[in-house]
Amino acid sequence: MIxxxxxxxxxxxxxxxxxxxxxxxxxxxxxxxLDYVKKLEKLDxxxxxPTTHVLSLKNVFREDRVQxxxxxDLALKxxxxxxxxxxxxxxxxx
Amino acid sequence: MEPLNSLxxxxxxxxxxxxxxxxxxxxxxxxxxxxxxxxxxKAYVHFHEPVKAAFNxxxxxxxxxxAVKDNMCVNGEETTCCSKILKGFHPPYDATVxxxxxxAGSVMSGHTNMDEFAFGSSTENSCYGPTxxxxxxxxxxxxxxxxxxxxxxxxxxxxxxxxxxxxxxxxPASFCGVVGVKPTYGRVSRYGLIAFASSLDQIGPITKDVTxxxxxxxxxxxxxxxxxxxxxxxVPDYQxxxxxxxxxxxxxxxxxYFIDGLDPEVKIAMEEAINLLRSKGAMIQxxxxxxxxxxxxxxxxxxxxxxxxxxxxxxxxxxxLRQRPEKTRKSNIIDMFExxxxxxxxxxxxxxxxxxxxxxxxxxxxxxxxRGQKVRxxxxxxxxxxxTECDAVLTPTSPTAAFKIGERTHDPLSMxxxxxxxxxxxxxxxxxxxxxxxxSKKGLPLGLQIMTKPYAEEMMFRVAYTYEQNTPWHKExxxxxxxxxxHG
Numbered sequence: 001m002i003x004x005x006x007x008x009x010x011x012x013x014x015x016x017x018x019x020x021x022x023x024x025x026x027x028x029x030x031x032x033x034l035d036y037v038k039k040l041e042k043l044d045x046x047x048x049x050p051t052t053h054v055l056s057l058k059n060v061f062r063e064d065r066v067q068x069x070x071x072x073d074l075a076l077k078x079x080x081x082x083x084x085x086x087x088x089x090x091x092x093x094x
Numbered sequence: 095m096e097p098l099n100s101l102x103x104x105x106x107x108x109x110x111x112x113x114x115x116x117x118x119x120x121x122x123x124x125x126x127x128x129x130x131x132x133x134x135x136k137a138y139v140h141f142h143e144p145v146k147a148a149f150n151x152x153x154x155x156x157x158x159x160x161a162v163k164d165n166m167c168v169n170g171e172e173t174t175c176c177s178k179i180l181k182g183f184h185p186p187y188d189a190t191v192x193x194x195x196x197x198a199g200s201v202m203s204g205h206t207n208m209d210e211f212a213f214g215s216s217t218e219n220s221c222y223g224p225t226x227x228x229x230x231x232x233x234x235x236x237x238x239x240x241x242x243x244x245x246x247x248x249x250x251x252x253x254x255x256x257x258x259x260x261x262x263x264x265x266p267a268s269f270c271g272v273v274g275v276k277p278t279y280g281r282v283s284r285y286g287l288i289a290f291a292s293s294l295d296q297i298g299p300i301t302k303d304v305t306x307x308x309x310x311x312x313x314x315x316x317x318x319x320x321x322x323x324x325x326x327x328x329v330p331d332y333q334x335x336x337x338x339x340x341x342x343x344x345x346x347x348x349x350x351y352f353i354d355g356l357d358p359e360v361k362i363a364m365e366e367a368i369n370l371l372r373s374k375g376a377m378i379q380x381x382x383x384x385x386x387x388x389x390x391x392x393x394x395x396x397x398x399x400x401x402x403x404x405x406x407x408x409x410x411x412x413x414x415l416r417q418r419p420e421k422t423r424k425s426n427i428i429d430m431f432e433x434x435x436x437x438x439x440x441x442x443x444x445x446x447x448x449x450x451x452x453x454x455x456x457x458x459x460x461x462x463x464x465r466g467q468k469v470r471x472x473x474x475x476x477x478x479x480x481x482t483e484c485d486a487v488l489t490p491t492s493p494t495a496a497f498k499i500g501e502r503t504h505d506p507l508s509m510x511x512x513x514x515x516x517x518x519x520x521x522x523x524x525x526x527x528x529x530x531x532x533x534s535k536k537g538l539p540l541g542l543q544i545m546t547k548p549y550a551e552e553m554m555f556r557v558a559y560t561y562e563q564n565t566p567w568h569k570e571x572x573x574x575x576x577x578x579x580x581h582g
Contacts, residue, residue, distance in 0.1 A: 002452075006452075007448070010448055010451050010452050010455065011448065013451050013455060014402060014435075014447050014448060014451040015406075015409070015428070015431040015432050015435055016432060016435050016436055016439075016444060016447065016448070017419075017429075017432035017433055017435070017436040018436065018444075022444075026444070026445065026448055029445060029506060030445075030448060030449060030452065032506075032507065033394070033449060033506065033507065034449075034452075036391060036507060037391055037394070037395060037462065039387075039388065039391050040388065040391055040392070040395070040462075040465050040466065040469055041461075041465075043385075043388065043469055043472070045465060045468035045469060045472070048468040048469075048471050048472060049468070049471055050464055050467035050468045050470070050471060051293075051467050051468075051470040051471045051474060052467075053293075053323075054279050054293060054470075054474060054521070054522065054523035055278070055279055055280060055325070055523045055548055057280070057323065057325075060322040062319065070186060070187060074186040075186065075412075077184075077186060078183060078184065078185075078186065078412065078413035078414075079411075079412060079413065080410060080411070080412075080413070080414070080415075080416040081416070087411050087412055089411055089427050089430070090418070090425060090426055090427045090429075090430050091426050091427065092426070092427045094426060
């Protein structure tokens with residue numbers, strides 16, 4: 001029900017580079033897990049609403065006012081690479 | 095007097111109040127035990143600088159050290175979720191629970207071991223290696239908050255914080271013979287908790303007894319505008335709910351939890367627990383949670399989907415690891431993302447990201463994620479109905495005692511099934527506690543789980559306290575034979 005090509009596609013969507021051996025192993029493992037997941041098909045849920053919030057939460061609003069937040073220097077402190085006041089990344093547009 | 099590190103938080107607070115000890119005495123005792131034991135147990139992954147200034151005992155404050163799971167941000171202290179992808183990450187802020195503890199005068203003794211990103215039930219998926227069970231070093235501590243549970247069990251911590259997405263506080267508490275609480279969804283702010291599955295995650299206490307759990311929950315619970323899912327519901331004084339009386343309380347025993355795969359020793363311990371509570375005047379009744387068999391599968395669809403989305407942020411840009419492809423391969427920003435994630439995540443994390451991405455992807459969404467969320471509604475409806483019939487529900491915390499290290503690592507499904515009794519509380523958003531209820535023949539602890547309706551932690555504590563006060567289990571300590579105990 002799930003083949004290596006599908007798994008490769010999913011890995012691309014998830015931005016995961018997988019080696020061939022890993023791809024093969026994951027295909028087999030996902031096949032087993034999805035086989036188990038089939039269990040869900042036994043239930044009739046045609047009349048059931050999906051759970052969005054498990055407890056009745058109302059929309060949470062607050063006033064839109066400026067408040068102190070993490071300063072730029074502090075936010076950049078954890079950066080792998082930075083340039084002036086920005087995060088630095090490899091080339092985006094070829 | 096017994097060594098300070100072996101006392102409960104409420105016993106220590108009483109000694110502090112009577113001015114018989116200083117906060118620094120407690121810190122010394124904990125540090126000494128860590129030095130003796132942690133090389134064998136490996137409960138901690140990073141130790142923190144004791145914040146001496148915080149050791150001022152004032153009325154109503156709580157100047158005790160606490161161990162914190164490695165997925166809660168502590169300002170300036172390395173916080174990694176036990177993942178290579180976050181090594182070296184020093185958060186520039188405190189999680190709300192940490193800020194509240196600091197305000198009460200607490201210091202953090204350190205960050206504790208866990209399954210990478212809390213994905214696991216044994217703490218074997220940590221990039222630092224497994225924690226060992228203080229009751230028998232060949233056995234797992236459970237997970238994912240295994241380091242926190244082991245630190246408390248081995249008296250390497252006064253108490254600890256864990257997080258629970260499908261049983262990650264309660265199952266390790268059960269395996270290590272300590273108390274673990276998963277509060278109602280929204281009871282405790284998750285601001286600064288590194289997210290796994292946002293509709294399920296809750297932070298909660300891991301402690302030596304029920305009184306301490308009530309005390310710690312009071313400190314960390316309450317509304318926080320930084321977590322829009324935190325409930326704006328007043329926090330009661332949980333000490334008031336520590337009543338040694340269950341007379342006329344209706345306790346439900348769900349028949350679906352007492353079938354296949356339940357270890358006979360666990361079954362016997364449960365029957366004894368039920369008999370004890372009956373002898374104290376509780377009205378025991380069989381109840382039914384008919385969708386129980388769908389809990390594990392629903393959980394693995396909902397939790398992995400949310401995890402795959404939450405873990406999208408680890409891309410090598412703002413923090414943590416950045417890995418570039420080898421020079422021979424082309425290299426743009428996408429390659430950097432893919433390589434960083436390939437190197438930074440362990441096998442179980444990749445497996446869950448893959449399953450979650452699959453069930454959210456176009457063409458599969460309706461059959462998996464949406465269907466999972468619908469079945470979740472059925473599971474929640476089961477509990478709504480049961481709590482019109484009874485005040486609390488009792489089950490084992492786990493179908494077995496702790497298993498051996500390495501025994502289940504090659505079979506993801508068998509590992510997932512060790513959470514079969516705890517997952518339902520997360521899916522339904524309800525509070526649940528695990529308390530010690532005996533030992534297996536091999537001398538490994540067993541746990542009793544008590545679940546109540548949303549925000550009914552007081553009822554949960556009352557039943558747990560009554561059981562605890564009438565049994566000896568919470569006073570048992572593992573016989574830790576290595577090292578010299580030269581304190582106390």
